[in-house]
Amino acid sequence: MQDLLDNAVTAGVAPSAVAVVDIAGRSIGPIAAGTAVAFGPDGSPLGAEERVPAHAETVYDLASVTKVVSALTLLALVGEGVLDLDGPVGAHLPSFRGGPRSSITLRHLLTHTSGLPGTWDGWRTMPAHPGRDALLADILSLPLVTTPGTAFAYSCVGFTVAMALAEDATGQPWPELVAAKMLDPLAALDPRAASLTFSPDRSACAATELQVVPVCGSVRGMVRGEVHDETAWALGGAVANAGLFGTASAVLALGTVLRDHAQALVPEALAVELWQDQLRRIIGSHSGPGFGHGLGLRIGQQEWMGAHGRTARGHNGFAGTSLLMDRDHGVVVVLLTNRVHPSREHNAMAGFRSALADAVFAAAPDERA
Template identity: 50%
Template sequence: MTAPDPRSAALETEVQQLLGDAVANGITPSAVCSVVLHGQPLRTISAGPATAGTYFDLASVTKVFTAVTALSLVDGGALALDEPICTWLPGFRSGHGNSGKSAVTLRHLLTHTSGLPAVWPGWRSALATGTAYNRQDLLADLLSMELTAVPGTHFDYSCVGFNTVMALAEHVTGRPWAGLVSERVLEKLSNGGCPSGLVELTGRPDPALCAPTEFQPEYGRGLIQGIVHDESAWSLGGLSGNAGLFGTAPSLAAFGEDLLAGLPGILSPTMAAEMWQDQLPLVLGDNADSGGPGYGHGLGLRIGQESWMGAHPGARGHNGFTGTSLLVDREAGIAAALLTNRVHPSRTLSDVTAMRHAVADVVYAAA
């Protein structure tokens, strides 16, 4: 019988303390952390009224899955990284102030260098009119947004850009986005196309199994549970390019392992490598210092974002507004999912950045 690794036992103890303190101090009502070290899953740690089986709104961690879906279309020849997206998407139209849109590529969108603004207010305008949401009208409004910078000259984190990826993918395939994500990524994971045999990532979870997020009576939503928190994604029907995926901590950590393995059966080695490599020097060129974010960015993956990943240059991953994050590192052999619902009952109450940083440091120390 193999003796337990004392480093793993110490890691579990330290993570339990960090999560327990966060709940006790009102940083988040609940938190769950799953870690895989060098291919070995550790015991899932939880605090507050959540367990390893609790589904959390992953928020912008969804963007990693959006990138994988889009890159699978590149692999299949339906899209290209460096061709203007208006080649396929006539609705991405030019107009007054929009002449630069003809240069926007999929690589720009996946690296937040397209020049599109950070957020889209169209969902709010539609709500204010009191009319029912029409998804096609809302997408047309989103695709008509003017640029705020010349493509390829500035990094501006953009949910608009990732919802544009969604619209592009739907247009070239004729398939609804949720179906594309499921068919090209999620079903292949759960069917054994990747090592994890992943089963617990979905755009339509059982609300009874979900951690609640915000209380929003002002939008007629009441307590949000099992429905996407992000208002843009909500108005666009749920699972969208920028948000809307739900998952458990073990399932997200297992997906992190699949990322480390290169997503075999889903992406070619070339596309998997593009996710991992810092694209900003290539895209921004001489603007990389003045126009960059201060950290690297692959196609869908943030690189070395020290504020929450810690001072670990090999770190990759993504975080989400609701209090979620995925951290992976090939050289260190790390895949770690930290899920919280820090926006419950209000988004104004807490910041989990320090907890993310502390958990990352503890995981790296054990690895």
């Protein structure tokens, strides 16, 4: 595994990488390679004495791996009867009352079948310091691109809407909900998860991108210890589509709990649905390898889950992160990188993730045999 990481860093896939895996209850790693901070505030390469090497406890921006924790938080609220998985979100959000939007449910949002657009570009055009409420209102007013429940289209906007739904239903800010409903219970089950946070120690973090395009009027510069995603940052950093940080061991803790006893986090019936492919039920077509989706978990995306990942679940993240879980083989694979440091031009992560997954599957027993 060390060779895989070293070779990827040498090839320029990412400046740094940390990986840890679990095979049938036996952990291997974390193993680190490369430089967590390789470029200075202006994007110029740092000298050898100024660089910060990656190590087992380096904290990474998890990017869309955050969605796994967000989905669990929302399902916990469903289990408590606060939210309805199949009720209209318009019951809480006025902008979703009337027209096709009135049929959108939390299940649609968690499976990317809501018909909402993938991203929100308002961070490019909104004035400086408009306030979170104004930004969120703009996101909640976005028009549909397809009829709800008819097609799969990956949507960060959908998770933002789900966050707004939860905040309205509970009257609590999103980071408080995530901590109370998921992060604290998860850490109680596995103390390694304690580093999962929306507010990391900057000095412990790998750096991400040099951002020179204004976000709501502000130029961010070299990003470190703050969420890379522009929408998440504009909304305060702690949102449902991105914003969590953590070590590889913390993400492994999440993955092993979901693989082995997800019902410890959400009611058993919802834990089953979390894992099951929802798309045939919702859009009425065969999903198949590479196209499946549970309630917040991507399914069988072999381009990054590997040749043997047809039954794998998990999520990847734009900044260069991924969590893969496979119950048939008893594996969990965590790979954290800062591939967007200092720019997002590095774009060879799928092959890197796949090679690591292939190596882990090769070492794992097949529980179906």
